[in-house]
Amino acid sequence: MCRVRPSPPRPGPAGPPGPPFDAPAARRLRAALGMGPEHVAHGMRVSYGLPYVTAGLVVAWERGAAAPGGAELTALAGVLWCSPGEIVSRPRTLREHRVARGIAPEDVARAVGVELRGYLRMEESGQWRGDERRSAALAEVLELAPADFVAVTGREAGLAGLLRGAVTTRWQAQVRPVTRLVPLDRRVVEEVLRELHQDYQGRMAATLGWGGGGSGAGESGREFLDRIVANFWTAVESRSP
Missing domain, CATH: 1.10.260.40 (lambda repressor-like DNA-binding domains)
Structure with missing residues (x-):
């Protein structure tokens, strides 16, 4: 007797892709x-x-x-x-965070005070263009952690530049600019920038202590700068109660 080979599953109607599925x-x-x-x-x-x-x-x-x-x-x-x-796996984009929360785009647009069409354009482009008030409302309605808020509002590149400046020069000069970018208490920012500065400078001092030819320590410093945003959030999380 011949067995009928089952047909492959038929996909549903075309639509926007879903968030990363777990x-x-x-x-x-x-x-x-x-x-x-x-x-x-x-x-x-x-x-x-x-x-x-x-x-x-x-x-x-x-x-x-x-x-x-x-x-x-x-x-x-x-x-x-x-x-x-x-x-879902950890959301990465504005749309993925919204879907993960089970919130309709109309509700997010209403909460942040923008037209639905404009909000959907920001989801599609991945570029959040809201002002400080709307950004704060977005973080509240989507329950965004500080790191996620910075990522979905397109502030990571700016944060990385400030953090590199903080660890390579005077960290005190970057406290205020960083506080404007991230929704964190100023004292936390000060503590984290001081810690990152000391860590990086210690790595570079080790390089000089090896006569400037210590490729291992030099590579360690470069890797630290490459991961500066991740290092920042790790230091922030270590201070969470």
């Missing part, structure tokens, strides 16, 4: 609920109006062969009784 997390949540892929697919069809979702498509998502779009991810989270943020 397939293992979705699979663990489904298993914990005692559900099979067919149960998940049925729930998404019946409760969320996605008639094209099949058990095969759910399996493809869980295996990493495909990824759910924004509407599919929201529906999948609903069926799995979790928030969308529990089945």
Whole structure:
């Protein structure tokens, strides 16, 4: 008897790509609920109006062969009784943070005080153009950590330049400019800049102590500068209660 080869899962209607999907997390949540892929697919069809979702498509998502779009991810989270943020990897962009929070673009636009069309353009371009007041509202509605706030508002390059100046020259001169860029208390910024300056200068002093030919210490200093933003946030997190 011949077996009929199953057709590959049919993707849903074309739409904007979803956020980075955490397939293992979705699979663990489904298993914990005692559900099979067919149960998940049925729930998404019946409760969320996605008639094209099949058990095969759910399996493809869980295996990493495909990824759910924004509407599919929201529906999948609903069926799995979790928030969308529990089945996505760490968000990187403005849109990914919004989808991870399960918030409609209309609600974000209203909260920050911009027209929906303008907000969607900023999501598509990856360039946030809001002023300080709107930026603060964005951080609140999306519950952005300071590092995420700096990333999604396009301030990382500016922060990196200030931090390099702080560790290579006088860190005190960069306290105020850094405080304007990042939503942190001034005292925290002062402590972190002092620490980073001492760390970098110690590395460079080691180079001089080796007669200027210590390639190991010199390379260490260059790597420190290359990772200056990550080093900054690591130092900030070490001061969190």
